[in-house]
Amino acid sequence: MGQLFVAVALALALFAATGHAETEVERGRYLVETLAGCGNCHTPKGPNGPVLSKKFAGGDVIKHADFTAVTPNVTPDPETGIGRWTDRQIFLAIREGKRPDGRLLGPAMPSRSYRNLADEDVRAMVAYLRSVPPVYNPISAESHYDHPLPADWGPAYTFGFADDVIVMPNQAGTQWDSLGHIFFEGKMYNGFDAGMVSAKGAERCSIVATRERFIMRGVFLDVARHNGVEALEPGYAINPADLDATAAAEGVEIRTGDCVIVRTGLLGQRRGKWGDYCGGPAPGLSLHSAPWLAEHEVAAIATDTWGCEVRPNEIELFQPLHIVALVHMGLHFGEIWDLEPISADCAADGVYEFMLSAAPLPITGAVGSPLNALAIK
Numbered sequence: 419m420g421q422l423f424v425a426v427a428l429a430l431a432l433f434a435a436t437g438h439a440e441t442e443v444e445r446g447r448y449l450v451e452t453l454a455g456c457g458n459c460h461t462p463k464g465p466n467g468p469v470l471s472k473k474f475a476g477g478d479v480i481k482h483a484d485f486t487a488v489t490p491n492v493t494p495d496p497e498t499g500i501g502r503w504t505d506r507q508i509f510l511a512i513r514e515g516k517r518p519d520g521r522l523l524g525p526a527m528p529s530r531s532y533r534n535l536a537d538e539d540v541r542a543m544v545a546y547l548r549s550v551p552p553v554y555n556p557i558s559a560e561s562h563y564d565h566p567l568p569a570d571w572g573p574a575y576t577f578g579f580a581d582d583v584i585v586m587p588n589q590a591g592t593q594w595d596s597l598g599h600i601f602f603e604g605k606m607y608n609g610f611d612a613g614m615v616s617a618k619g620a621e622r623c624s625i626v627a628t629r630e631r632f633i634m635r636g637v638f639l640d641v642a643r644h645n646g647v648e649a650l651e652p653g654y655a656i657n658p659a660d661l662d663a664t665a666a667a668e669g670v671e672i673r674t675g676d677c678v679i680v681r682t683g684l685l686g687q688r689r690g691k692w693g694d695y696c697g698g699p700a701p702g703l704s705l706h707s708a709p710w711l712a713e714h715e716v717a718a719i720a721t722d723t724w725g726c727e728v729r730p731n732e733i734e735l736f737q738p739l740h741i742v743a744l745v746h747m748g749l750h751f752g753e754i755w756d757l758e759p760i761s762a763d764c765a766a767d768g769v770y771e772f773m774l775s776a777a778p779l780p781i782t783g784a785v786g787s788p789l790n791a792l793a794i795k
């Protein structure tokens with residue numbers, strides 16, 4: 419007992435394909451246009467739905483048993499909108515439900531729901547509202563409330579919560595390819611018809627088949643470090659001699675059922691300046707490493723590149739190692755793994771083998787899945 423387990427995360431935070439940092443106005447647009455739904459009330463509705471030429475220009479009447487509310491013009495028009503309000507005044511209207519003259523905003527303005535918003539998010543919303551086109555739209559009617567409004571909307575609720583929504587390709591970040599990901603001549607692994615993967619998902623070879631897998635011995639081959647480079651050059655084909663030399667230098671042995679994790683250094687080099695990281699030229703496993711992978715009976719390989727294998731491809735066939743490995747051998751590929759932390763950790767302690775925990779998410783019918791890989795030593 420008394421063993422010390424050190425877990426090193428191998429997963430990369432999911433990154434946007436464009437790789438560019440979001441501006442405050444962009445963040446504000448996202449919040450205002452989606453989660454906060456400001457336009458649902460502040461953009462007037464015509465017979466064909468929201469009148470986009472009058473976006474955020476107000477004027478809709480919201481009738482309720484206890485009140486008749488009229489939505490104000492919240493575009494930056496100085497005369498009829500909130501163009502003359504300071505950022506702070508708009509901030510307070512959204513989160514505290516207060517107008518500049520101190521009067522409280524009534525329902526339907528959902529001030530109570532906005533009470534828990536973070537300062538940063540409200541500031542971003544204000545920045546976005548300031549950036550939309552001003553619309554001249556005088557609104558003469560005023561809201562009418564049958565009951566007096568409270569003195570203020572009080573403190574943020576004692577109970578607060580946060581939720582998330584993810585919309586992304588399953589293979590946009592650190593991930594496993596399932597065996598239903600690649601076809602050759604209309605077939606996938608074990609001879610199943612490619613047609614078994616439809617818009618309803620994969621009937622065979624989906625990632626769900628491996629939901630209880632990928633807890634295995636991991637062997638880390640730091641080819642970039644062994645070669646003494648920050649990153650292998652794009653187009654560098656990692657062949658069996660590279661794999662053997664790296665394993666020998668690290669004093670590690672490859673065994674049946676292992677996941678062999680190969681570091682090229684590309685992800686570390688490209689972080690924050692991704693460029694053509696996804697799909698462009700990259701170092702990676704040579705097609706000629708296929709016999710080595712078969713002889714060593716490895717169960718999976720993973721790299722810090724977009725597609726495991728070297729690009730450009732070595733022969734006139736797109737992703738030939740994918741075809742050999744996924745379609746013919748049943749060998750899983752792990753891609754876009756962040757191997758920088760494990761590289762430093764293994765260099766420090768000289769231990770290049772560990773228990774790998776890298777189960778996929780059991781997404782029904784999916785042909786790939788994000789994962790959070792941990793190396794446990």
Ligand code: HEC
Pocket residue numbers: 450454455456457458459460480487488489490491492500508511512517522523524525526527528543547560561
């Ligand atoms: C469910 C409908 C609804 C939603 C959603 C909504 N509002 Fe309002 N908003 C109102 C109503 C109604 C008023 C006027 C309340 C009153 O007259 O007391 C108002 C008032 C305001 C005011 C005060 C303007 C003035 O001239 O007095 C601002 C600013 C404002 N809303 C901004 C926003 C922003 C920003 C969002 C999104 C974060 C938002 N509102 C979402 C209904 C809504």
